[in-house]
Amino acid sequence: MENTSIVVENVRLSYVHLLKPYGRDPMAKQKYSVTILLPKSDVEGKQKVDAAIAAATRNGIANKWNGAAPAKVPTPVWDGDGLTQNGNKFGPECAGHWVFAASTPADKPVDVVDGRMNRIIDATQVYSGIYANVCVNFFAYNYQGKKGIGCGLGPVQKVRDGEPLGGSAPTAKSVFHVIQEPAAPSAPAINPLTGQPM
Known part of the structure; x- marks a missing residue:
């Protein structure tokens, strides 16, 4: 088996689920996952x-695909200037980037x-929006008759902050203002001789 683990550096991260596993579908298995934007x-x-995918393809031919690769090997890397798998x-x-998702099972924390x-x-x-170095591992799969290359997620090193992507929750400071407490009514002056308000 050829080594197919690499580190991509200074990439931007989207759809970040690194500290807690996530499943888009409630019935699906939860995973740690991230989408990587490689400039x-x-x-x-x-x-x-590309070299790691080529090595994973050779591993697939030798170990997963009975000696022959599919006519067109599906890979997880997409052109961010093109269309998604669903045609959107x-x-x-994603503009100006190569886009690919990586994940690991919920029992293998990142x-x-x-x-x-x-x-x-x-x-x-x-x-979503930070920049990081990410260790990924490309691998061949043969699952329910589908063959291709997937991408496993390894350790992640945050490099720097970036502009948050997507709908982040507003901060309290962005939606509220300081509440001015009403001034306490001033006590009336008392006549020292009568003890009554003046």
Whole structure:
């Protein structure tokens, strides 16, 4: 088996589910997952991805596909300037990028660290829009008659913050203002001789 693990660097992350497993369909198995946006300007990064997919394809021919690859091997990498698998346009954040999703089962938590190799457990630090280095593993599959290349998710290192993608919840400061408490009524002056208000 050829090695098919690579690290893609300074990629933007979307649809981030790194600290808690997620399943879009309530009946589906939950997974840790992320969508990776690799800039088309990162020629070296794309070459690494292509080489890993080619190695995974050779592994598939040798071990999963009975000695022959499909006529067209489906891969998880899409052109962000083109159309999605469903024929829809990608979001504007995908323009100028190669787009691919990576995941791992819920029983295999993702090791997420910062630039100093400290583990990140604060969910506010890991969101759609951050930039990261990501270890991924391309693999051949043969599932219910479907053959192709999938992408497994390994450790993630946050590189820097980025503009959040998607509908993030508003902050309290963005929707509220400081409440001015009504001034307490001033006490009337008291006549020191009578003890009555003046």
